[in-house]
Amino acid sequence: MLCILLYIYLMNETFVTNWKSQVKKGTLTFIILNILKGHEYYGYELIEQIKQHTDMDIAEGTLYPLMNRLKTENLVDSKWVEQETGIPRKYYCLTPVGIKTLAQMNAYWKNLESSIHKIIK
Amino acid sequence: MLCILLYIYLMNETFVTNWKSQVKKGTLTFIILNILKGHEYYGYELIEQIKQHTDMDIAEGTLYPLMNRLKTENLVDSKWVEQETGIPRKYYCLTPVGIKTLAQMNAYWKNLESSIHKIIK
């Protein structure tokens, strides 16, 4: 009985979970840039947005280093905004380079999508 | 003039290239399993198939370790086939676990795809 449960666990979780993590690596930047298109968000809010839109749970330890990288690459810019109460928030927005790169990513994504559609069918 | 060329190079290649590499990490296993569905291929042939279907150039140093990993994870099986002439080929096929996992991946992919569509629009 224990073996069966272990089997089911392994079949349904382990491998697919790893794969999902890899998909995140490929699409997270893309998703974040798309969410930031036409709207500024702060870090914590971005995590919620990603969860809402894609059902992906992003750890804070994933997001903040990622946003720093995107800033270094000049794809996003950030600014601190003081709150009337509570901790100040760091808001992110797309740079012109970010907008341009996002357009290229969207084109690449559409291409990939149609390729995969042909393979799946 | 040199600065302008450098600028164009940086804008169009550097960042996007990295991103594409990340997308591969997320989708390559998925693509390979789909290609292997209902058809056996050997390694070198798989690289060509991927190139044809998705326009992705996969290095040999990427594929062979990947296929070994998929075999360790019991998603694919392999067998050596002697050729009348030339080097023997190692053919890969899906295992029952691989077929099951692929179905889950396809479902996950469709979900992700529709999520991203909503964000992009």
Added chain:
DNA sequence: ACAAAATACATAGCATTACTAGGTATTTTG
């Protein structure tokens, strides 16, 4: 009133995985 949870930022080290660079061997092509 006080503990717990949520909000909000951040970093260090780990695990995974595609890539670069190198190796071996055979067959075909110019």
Added chain:
DNA sequence: CAAAATACCTAGTAATGCTATGTATTTTGT
């Protein structure tokens, strides 16, 4: 007969999401 294509492989590197941890404030539950 050299070069390219075919066909396999490995070692080490780079990139990046995750785990665990830390700090600080505000809100919520009892």
